[in-house]
Amino acid sequence: MSAPPIINPKGDKVGIDLVAFDTNRISDTIQDFTRRQQSRGSVQIGTLGPAGVEYYFASGEAEKSDIRGFLDSEVHETQAGTIEGLHIVETVQGDSIIVHQKIDDSAWVLLFFDQANDFYAPARTHAAYVGFAVSILVLIGIFLTLRLVRPLVDHISLENDRNRKLLDKVQVSEERLQSILDNTSSVIYLKDCDGKYLLINRRFEELFHLSREEIFGxxxxxxxxxxxxxxxxxxxxKVLETEELLELDEQAPHDDGNHDYLSIKFPLHDVTGKIYGLCGISTDITARKRLEQREQLRLKILEKMAQDEPLKQVLETLVQLVESExxxxxxxxxxxxxxxxxLLNGAAPSLPDFYNEAIHGTEIGSGVGSCGTAAYENRQVIVDDIQQHPYWQxxxxxxxxxxxxxxxxxxxxDRQGKILGTFAMYYHEPRAPQVSEIELITxxxxxxxISIEHHANEKALxxxxxxxxxxxxxxDAVVEAAGSIxxxxxxxxxxxxxxxxAEEITGYSFEEIQGRPIWECLIPEEIREDVEGVFNNLTAGNIVGNYENEWLMKDGSRRLFHWRNTVLQDAGGKVTYVVSQGYDITDIRKTQRALAQHKDKLEQLVKERTAELEEITAYNRTLFETSPIxxxxxxxxxxxxxVNPAYLRIIxxxxxxxxxxxx
Structure with a gap:
């Protein structure tokens, strides 16, 4: 039994710590410990007493210890709570090792101290044994590695190289595929079975302003x-349910309004054949559809024009087709x-009658609404808010x-740029046109x-x-009524x-000689060559003014004609027709020959008559001059x-x- 005093912080003794020990068991335990550790150090149990630190149950060379002061200091710190738990410390000189720990919540401290070399000797010996054993194991490991593991490692390394190359190829393939997807003009996307986006291409990002990271999921x-x-x-x-490819037209909103797409959608299967999603490829066909619609509109208008429908109906059809689109x-x-x-009303079936009547006859000019300004200034006029625009005040x-x-x-x-009128589009709400709408109105x-000009041309035609x-x-009347051929x-x-x-004079009807060369039926054989020469000169553009030749009549008689010729030419100046006007001079020539025979007689008669007249004139003048009247x-x-001289004398x-x- 031990009864160490209990000392307060002032040093006063306030009680005793009564502890009962089985001394034999403690002594045996301490000695057994020192024996197993092969230690010559000291094992003690210390506590604070009236005269300082008191030690009990020492073993080893505890009584010979020359470090009692150091032990006392460690006991004081342990009891004061400065050191908690198991504590190992070397002396200042480094030649001794102290290990101590407070026993539960009692006032007792278990201490062990030894020479440093003796304390570490077992550990060094144990470490040597362990090091030797590890060396043996390493040698065995090297042997096993060389004989058994190395082939496996080589195989694994080869597989790793193959896998790495395969991964590299897969990565290159994925990059190549992504590059293809990103450089197509179509919108491409992948979704899972819940409709969540898995992948999109760059075109999708550009059109809908979402990155791949933002849209994923x-x-x-x-x-x-x-x-x-x-x-x-x-x-x-529908694609997921039918597991079939589907092709259809869709619409998607863009910054400039809805666009039309031709979409192809098909299911995606994993290696087991199970559907895990779908892929869509959508191509913007807005421009094509607009062209098709406008071409259909143009064809309908051209059809109306071809049917020679009135201009008002054609323009109303144009307006109604546009409004439907x-x-x-x-x-x-x-x-x-x-x-x-x-400006006059052409077609405006959807505008109120009072409005059409009010603007009918409006004089064009700058600031005269949208249409008056457009017609006057020859330019497009866009008014997106009528109530706020000065042109419309x-x-x-x-x-x-x-x-x-x-x-x-x-x-x-028109085609020459002349202003014919205006085409206008009205809306019930303020709005500015999209680019496509500006193109459309143009x-x-x-x-x-085209319609207006066609109508004007048709009217003129x-x-x-x-x-x-x-x-x-x-x-025709003149030609038929003419007395000449x-x-x-x-x-x-x-x-x-x-x-x-010609029919009356020649005896031939037009039906009898139509399409026959003229020299085969009307020209005497002896002069045909000359007539053909004259005709060839005419077709070559050499005008032969006057020409005379005989024609054969149907009854075989001949008549003489005086011809005046002209030609008709095409746009290229080539002679296409020869027009000949002939005068029948047969009787004139007979008369001329008869007159030639009596020419001398007539000339003599004229001379004689002239002389007689001159004599009569001279006689009459003499009577006029000499008359007393x-x-x-x-x-x-x-x-x-x-007046005669007699009259002059009178007046x-x-x-x-x-x-x-x-x-």
């Missing part, structure tokens, strides 16, 4: 409007009047009454221009045809026209033309003065 409902997402999901479900649009076509200063109330909030107008021009104005018809009728031949000399006078010759207005004037006065 999202559904269409988190990317697109509800209506669009519902449509996409319905198609995706452009929901919300109200279209109008205004036409310039003949003065080019006023004079017409703001009228537009509000008609519920018109926006107006885009494009001049209508094309529609061009199509309207009909007028021209009427004029030509009247002129042809007049020419008129015959028209083609370049080969074949008769294509033969008038009534005043004689006067006056014209129809009473002016004196001639007292000379001859010149007398001729200045009136009778």
């Amino acid at each position: 999202k559904t269409d409902f988190e990317v697109f409007p509800q209506e669009t997402a519902d449509a996409f999901r319905a198609v995706d479900n 452009m929901p919300g649009a109200l279209c109008s076509v205004l036409l310039l009047d003949e003065s080019g200063q006023h 004079p017409y703001a109330k009228l537009a509000a009454r008609a519920d018109l909030a926006a107006c885009w107008s494009e001049p209508i021009r 094309q529609l104005a061009h199509l309207a221009g 009909h007028a021209s045809e009427e004029g030509l018809r009247a002129e042809r009728d007049f020419v 008129i015959v028209v031949m083609d370049r080969d000399g074949k008769i294509v026209r033969f008038n009534h006078a 005043g004689l006067v010759l006056c014209d129809m207005e009473g002016r004196l033309v001639d 007292g004037y000379d001859e010149n003065e007398a001729k200045t006065i009136s009778y």
Whole structure:
């Protein structure tokens, strides 16, 4: 039993720590410990007593210890709580080792101290044994590695190389595939069976402003409007349910409005054949569809034009077709009047009647609404808010009454650029056009221009045809009524026209000689070569003015004709027809020959008659001059033309003065 005193912090003894020990068992335990450790050190149990640290149950060379002061210091620190748990420490000189620990919550400390060399000796011996054993094991390991493990390692290394190369190929293949996907103009995407995006290409990112990282794991409902997402999901479900490729048209929202897509969607299977998602390839066909729609519109308008429908119906058809393709649009076509200063209603079936009546006859000018300005300045005018635009201030109330909030107008021009009118699109809400809509209104104005110009050309053509018809009728009447022969031949000399006078004179009907060369039926054989020469000169462009030759009549008689020739040429200046007008001079020539025979007799008679007249004139002048009676010759207005001397004596004037006065 031990009863060490209990000392308070002031050093006063306040009690005893009564501890009962089985001394024999403790002693045996300590000695057994020192024996197994082969230690010559000291094992003690110490506690604080009145005279300092007291030690019990020492073993080894505890009594011979020369480090009692160091032990005491360690006991004090342990009891004060400065050192907790098992503690190992070397003395300042480093030649001794102390190991101590407080026994539970008692006032006792278990201490062991020994020489440093003796303390570490067992550990060194144990370490040597362990090191030797490890060396043996390493040698065995090397042997096993060389004989057994190395082939396996080589095999694994070879497989690793193959796998690494395979992975490299897979990575290159994936990069190549991604490069292909990113450089196509189509939108490509992969989704799982829940509609979540697994992969998209660069085109998808550009159009919908989402990166691959942002869209991964999202559904269409988190990317697109509800209506669009519902449509996409319905198609995706159909592909997953039928497990078949599906091709269809879809619409997707873009910054400039909805675009049309041709989509191909098909299921994706894993190695077991199970569907894990689908792939979609969507190609933007908006431009193509717009071209197709506009081409159909153009064909319909051209069909109306080909049927010669009235211009108003053609323009109304154009307007109605555009309105059916452009929901919300109200279209109008205004036409310039003949003065080019006023706009007249052409077609606007969807605009209110009071509005059409109000703008009918509006004078064009800068700031006169959208259409008046467009026609005057020959440029496109876009007004996205009528109530706020200065061009519309004079017409703001009228537009509000008609519920018109926006107006885009494009001049209508002919092929020479002349303004024909305007094409306008109205909307019930303020809005600016998209690029595609600007292109559309330009094309529609061009199509309207074609229609208007076609109508004007048709009108002019009909007028021209009427004029030509009247002129042809007049020419036919003249040709048929002419007393001279008129015959028209083609370049080969074949008769294509033969008038009534020619039929009466020759005895041939037109049907009898139509299409026959003229020299085969009407020209005497002895002069055919000469006539063909004249004809060839005419077809070569060498005009032969006057020419005479005989024709054979149907009854075999001959008649002489005087010809005047002209030619008709095509646009290239090539002679196509020869027109000959012939006068029958047979009787004239007979008369001329008869007159030639009596020419001398006539000349003698003329001389004799002339002499007689000269004698009579001289005689009459002598009587006029010598008459004692005043004689006067006056014209129809009473002016004196001639007077005789007797008259001058009577009136007292000379001859010149007398001729200045009136009778």
